[in-house]
Amino acid sequence: MKEITIQQNKVLDCIQEYINKTGFPPTRANICKELGFKSPNSAETHLRALEKKGFINIESGTSRGISLVNPVEIEEDGFPIIGLVAAGSPTLASENIEKTVNCPPTFFGSGFDYFLRVRGLSMKDAGIMEDDLIAVKKTQDIRNGDIVVARIEDEVTVKYFERKSPEVVHLIPANEDFKNIEIDLRETEIHIEGKSVGLIREN
Amino acid sequence: MKEITIQQNKVLDCIQEYINKTGFPPTRANICKELGFKSPNSAETHLRALEKKGFINIESGTSRGISLVNPVEIEEDGFPIIGLVAAGSPTLASENIEKTVNCPPTFFGSGFDYFLRVRGLSMKDAGIMEDDLIAVKKTQDIRNGDIVVARIEDEVTVKYFERKSPEVVHLIPANEDFKNIEIDLRETEIHIEGKSVGLIREN
DNA sequence: AATTATACTGAATATATATACAGTATATTA
């Protein structure tokens, strides 16, 4: 943003105050009255300067057609979006990060660690569609019925979690076209990366 | 707050939209263009009714001198969550707002206006479940296949939009347990509040 | 020394805008 003069700043403040007070922007005459100018052209030239410097927009030929340009906020580091990496677990290594999303940490209640972009339709009936982002919380506190991000060997998948016995775990899809994954922990190693605590869909 | 008619509500929403879009309130002519009226007096009488009922203030003799009595604060990054109101459209009036959600305005690409909490499972196969929040963008730019928030009489619903002919519109659920809603525009009035541009699920 | 930006006054004007007036029509209320 370019430099601004003291007088131009007064005009800018005047516009802001006027909108706050009345709900609509001032006319040239209004600005003159507020700031003690005696000619509407005084306001006009200041407005043109403010427009040129990018502080306001002026809609030509339109009464009160002044709008404030809000400076774009510098986004903070948000939460990483991670793709389902074919081999290996979804780590937070930078090469796996698609981009980051700016949102409050408490967005999904108790907090979460990253977003995972969903591939496939195996959880369709749970309302989880392809390309959705599920908010994943890294935890081992898993209960039956939770939607978990699980890694079996080098495969990462999202499913309902059901512990059938101390040795047997079922990973259950929400789509009748897919079959349950039945795991005997004595034969196959499984690692729970975390559980889904929320979802975001960008159309 | 007193009762409000459907047409008056449209005018009220139109004013809110216009301010959000441009930064300043509309003229009578602007309202006519937005809502298809052919006489500025159509807007005028609605404005007077809204003023009488306390929804707006009108500054006499002042261009664009309309101000909303209960304006929705456009916070830096707070968006209102609105419940499906039985009677009338989901307005941004404060009594309809559940709470607000902090998230960047550009969260869902081109921007949106509010969140609507979904009731029922009529859009289940589109991955929209009960209690999900859909991000709604207020627009009349609807294409076939879009997921829209539509109001028929006093009923608000979320469905796929399909225009079959200039006079016939189908609202199609994404759930085989629900039937298509077929609307003849010559018999039944329909108002498109906006379209879904994203979704958030809080577990 | 010439140009450009800032900072005003003052007058003039095309048009953008609010608003009144005259109608038509339907539905609701007293």
Added chain:
DNA sequence: TAATATACTGTATATATATTCAGTATAATT
């Protein structure tokens, strides 16, 4: 049955408003 509210079209007009033009003056650049 009359009165009132809603919901419009259509025309007209006083005035509110943006915007240009003609000046004056100071300070900063080129």
